[in-house]
Amino acid sequence: KAGVTQTPRYLIKTRGQQVTLSCSPISGHRSVSWYQQTPGQGLQFLFEYFSETQRNKGNFPGRFSGRQFSNSRSEMNVSTLELGDSALYLCASSLGNRGVQDEQYFGPGTRLTVT
Amino acid sequence: SQQGEEDPQALSIQEGENATMNCSYKTSINNLQWYRQNSGRGLVHLILIRSNEREKHSGRLRVTLDTSKKSSSLLITASRAADTASYFCATDAWASGGGADGLTFGKGTHLIIQP
Secondary structure: OOOOEEEOOEEEEOOOOOEEEEEEOOOOOOEEEEEEEEOOOEEEEEEEEEOOEEEEEOOOOOOEEEEEOOOOOEEEEEOOOOHHHOEEEEEEEEOOOOHHHOOOEEOOOEEEEEO | OOOOEEEOOEEEEEOOOOEEEEEEOOOOOOEEEEEEEEOOOEEEEEEEEEOOOOEEEEOOEEEEEEOOOOEEEEEEOOOOHHHOEEEEEEEEOEOOOOOEOOOEEOOOEEEEEEO
16 A cells, blocks of 8 residues: 655745645545644644544644545645745544544655745 | 653664653643654654553553653663664644544654664
């Protein structure tokens, strides 16, 4: 089975722009979560989707949004980029409806640099 | 804010020795998970221990959980050079709106295995 894939792997954007990141979960996985990883704040939960519904959201501003499609693929969007949004964005999927309570399979991440 | 805090922040040992890492957390949890991250393989799930379990084994890994002290430990026996990585504990708790909150990660322990 193919693992979690994320595209693009690397991205450079300018302040004020917006960006969309994509995540394809492992086949059959219905829960998709997104995390931001920075050297200063570590790994922080952004949101989790299950069956196209956002079940939980972390403590991030409204500039960060996401969605999930009927095939479980997910996208996250960051609008009006700030320098502090530079980070590794990780997507994770899990099999059952317990979401984050189950083993998470992480993708390789998208490295976003905002200049 | 970080729920889990790993200790020590960094650990360097000789190949073949055992490595012990500790994790403390602040609120009641459903489960506690340990993950490993290195540049080659990204973030990988190691073991999940539920709040009603006290100890769990997986190969060379042994995890303990003490909910009264809100702490967990990860023991890696007979360490190998390939174990060099950062190790994170992650907890999940019930969100106030129902359902599980996202995983909350600690800052991690960076483990270096000297050949």
